[in-house]
Amino acid sequence: MLSLLAFLSASCGAVHNPALDRARDAYEKLRRDPAVAGRAAVALEKTRLTLEEAERVWAEEKDASEVEHLVYLTEKRAEIALATARRRVAADEIQQLKPQR
């Protein structure tokens, strides 16, 4: 009986959420991109925190709709990090062009 309960609780704890995988992939892709990691560290950190919140809600509450919402926020945060990195690239270019004027 106890082993059955342990098995059930373990299997419940390991329920897979594909949306979370999507968010993890988006974050990992950004984290491994040196252009983003070096130029948009704060935006990347915000992405990580939102992903962690999604993982916590899934682990503790199993609220699928809230997790889906947090995954959406994580993906948007990842896009913000990309835009921030692009802005920094352009700003660096301005800095390099200035002495040539």
Added chain:
Amino acid sequence: MGTIFYINLRMSPRAKAQQRFWMVICLIFSAAFLSFGCSILPLTSERTAMPAVGAFSKAELRLRTAAEARADELAPMDLQRAKEKLENARRAMAAGKNTEARRLAEAAEIEAELAEAKAEAEITRFAAEYIRRRGDVLRQELEGDARRGSATDTPKNQW
């Protein structure tokens, strides 16, 4: 339950002690149950209990800063999505759907933040392109001047 809490005066001291023992056990379990219930409540509803009003004001503020960053010209699609989500959040709030309203307001805020980030990136990219082109024009002018100068200088040098 009534038999547990009813203390008969004619009962033997042993029976009275037993009853008191069960009363104490019941009280302990009730207190434990209540405190467990109270402690677990914030865990399950930490995010969902967040007032939607705060999410609304944040979204409205972010929409204003995005508009100031010229997101309406440089990231119109994202800004439009943000506005639509805020509008839908207002409708959900009016219908008493608080969780949906909070999620939509948070979505509106993040869409507006993305619009702002894209607009700022575009502005900086335009500035870099402008400086690069101006630099190219200046360089071409200087090179042209130098060529003209060397063309007029050459006969003098020959003399």
